[in-house]
Amino acid sequence: GQNIDQPTEMTATEGAIVQINCTYQTSGFNGLFWYQQHAGEAPTFLSYNVLDGLEEKGRFSSFLSRSKGYSYLLLKELQMKDSASYLCAVRDLLLYDGGTSYGKLTFGQGTILTVHP
Amino acid sequence: EPEVTQTPSHQVTQMGQEVILRCVPISNHLYFYWYRQILGQKVEFLVSFYNNEISEKSEIFDDQFSVERPDGSNFTLKIRSTKLEDSAMYFCARGRGNTGELFFGEGSRLTVL
Numbered sequence: 001g002q003n004i005d006q007p008t009e010m011t012a013t014e015g016a017i018v019q020i021n022c023t024y025q026t027s028g029f030n031g032l033f034w035y036q037q038h039a040g041e042a043p044t045f046l047s048y049n050v051l052d053g054l055e056e057k058g059r060f061s062s063f064l065s066r067s068k069g070y071s072y073l074l075l076k077e078l079q080m081k082d083s084a085s086y087l088c089a090v091r092d093l094l095l096y097d098g099g100t101s102y103g104k105l106t107f108g109q110g111t112i113l114t115v116h117p
Numbered sequence: 118e119p120e121v122t123q124t125p126s127h128q129v130t131q132m133g134q135e136v137i138l139r140c141v142p143i144s145n146h147l148y149f150y151w152y153r154q155i156l157g158q159k160v161e162f163l164v165s166f167y168n169n170e171i172s173e174k175s176e177i178f179d180d181q182f183s184v185e186r187p188d189g190s191n192f193t194l195k196i197r198s199t200k201l202e203d204s205a206m207y208f209c210a211r212g213r214g215n216t217g218e219l220f221f222g223e224g225s226r227l228t229v230l
Contacts, residue, residue, distance in 0.1 A: 042221035107160040
């Protein structure tokens with residue numbers, strides 16, 4: 001199974017930088033994902049890491065260390081619209097008779113980020 | 118235009134009634150998933166569907182739940198006899214791109230009274 005931990009809540013100021021951490025313990029690993037979810041809406045994909053290191057995408061960056069079971073999402077130049085829940089999710093490796101396939105994503109509880117003016 | 122359309126957007130039902138939630142992808146895909154999110158809680162995996170067969174299911178996905186792709190296009194989740202604790206947002210998702218990230222539909226909110 002998967003066990004995923006992330007802080008419940010964080011606050012930050014508009015224009016600042018914030019880092020949201022995620023630690024995981026897994027029985028199988030085939031990638032780590034970050035999603036953003038605004039209240040009452042569906043999660044939307046932000047980033048994906050499968051190898052160690054940093055992936056940068058505009059104001060958002062995500063880092064992975066597989067040996068440590070650790071990832072973080074870095075948000076720069078925070079805007080009010082970044083107030084949302086940020087979900088860390090780990091994907092299983094699914095094996096079946098035909099080969100391998102994408103396993104399910106297991107989500108953490110989410111980190112509610114509040115950006116203040 | 119959404120890549121995955123879910124209906125209904127909101128359904129209110131009495132405990133013990135059957136509910137069918139529908140998911141319509143815009144284009145043909147092999148991988149589909151159903152997730153649910155109880156208010157204030159995390160997104161939970163229910164079942165995955167690959168090439169018209171269930172490939173994985175969670176402990177939540179008991180005999181009260183079933184999934185079908187009746188006409189090769191629509192993808193349905195049926196709850197045979199709803200319970201109060203089935204009240205949640207139900208998301209259909211498909212795998213997308215080289216990374217296989219999930220693209221979620223807008224969700225169907227189920228309220229069981």
